[in-house]
Amino acid sequence: MATLSLALCPVLLAQNTTTDTTQNSKATDSTADQNSATTGTSTTPASGPHKTNSKDTTNSLDKNPSNASTDSANQAATKDPNGVPDQTTTASKSEPLSDKQFIINAAQGGMTEVELGKLAQEKASSSDVKQFGSRMIADHSKADDELKAVAAKKGITVPETLDSKHQAMVDHFSHLSGSAFDHAYVHAMVRDHEKDVAEFREASTEARDPDVKNFADNTLKVIESHLTDIKSIQSKM
Numbered sequence: 001m002a003t004l005s006l007a008l009c010p011v012l013l014a015q016n017t018t019t020d021t022t023q024n025s026k027a028t029d030s031t032a033d034q035n036s037a038t039t040g041t042s043t044t045p046a047s048g049p050h051k052t053n054s055k056d057t058t059n060s061l062d063k064n065p066s067n068a069s070t071d072s073a074n075q076a077a078t079k080d081p082n083g084v085p086d087q088t089t090t091a092s093k094s095e096p097l098s099d100k101q102f103i104i105n106a107a108q109g110g111m112t113e114v115e116l117g118k119l120a121q122e123k124a125s126s127s128d129v130k131q132f133g134s135r136m137i138a139d140h141s142k143a144d145d146e147l148k149a150v151a152a153k154k155g156i157t158v159p160e161t162l163d164s165k166h167q168a169m170v171d172h173f174s175h176l177s178g179s180a181f182d183h184a185y186v187h188a189m190v191r192d193h194e195k196d197v198a199e200f201r202e203a204s205t206e207a208r209d210p211d212v213k214n215f216a217d218n219t220l221k222v223i224e225s226h227l228t229d230i231k232s233i234q235s236k237m
Contacts, residue, residue, distance in 0.1 A: 113140040123177040193227040
């Protein structure tokens with residue numbers, strides 16, 4: 001029996017060793033699970049792809065390109081560097097002015113030229129500018145009388161006073177004098193006569209009424225000569 005007991009000892013030792021190893025492994029796993037529960041982290045790697053914070057940090061202007069500022073052609077008006085209001089009302093390029101609207105615009109423009117001519121004689125320091133202002137009074141007073149006659153035949157009422165836009169232009173120049181007046185006035189006259197030439201040229205070919213067309217054609221020649229003269233004055237400044 002003693003021999004049998006000795007023979008069985010290695011087997012028992014081996015079984016005890018296996019049992020201890022299994023118990024130690026279970027103890028280790030149990031400890032890991034407890035640690036995982038305590039820290040809130042998993043010891044098992046995620047089987048899916050790594051997820052990132054999908055919160056969008058893109059600037060709101062980038063999300064909506066229409067909010068970004070754009071360069072306007074139609075920002076459709078060019079600022080006068082002298083701060084002078086634009087007195088000319090122009091038509092859309094795709095739609096010519098009606099005969100009635102042309103007459104009203106021409107009347108407002110003509111009265112404005114006369115008033116500004118008076119200011120030029122009073123406030124300008126340049127003899128050329130004073131002389132040009134005098135010509136504006138004479139030529140546009142005559143054209144205004146002719147325009148009123150045409151309007152009367154068509155039953156169109158021509159305005160007798162300046163509207164707010166044109167009056168603002170006259171008011172602006174009334175606060176200038178000397179060299180400041182000369183430069184601002186000459187610049188405004190070049191700009192406005194360029195627009196007037198385009199508008200009268202269009203009416204001379206597109207107007208439906210023959211009297212309106214004839215008035216526009218005759219006055220166009222005068223306005224073109226004004227533009228030539230004022231550009232000549234500008235080149236000397």
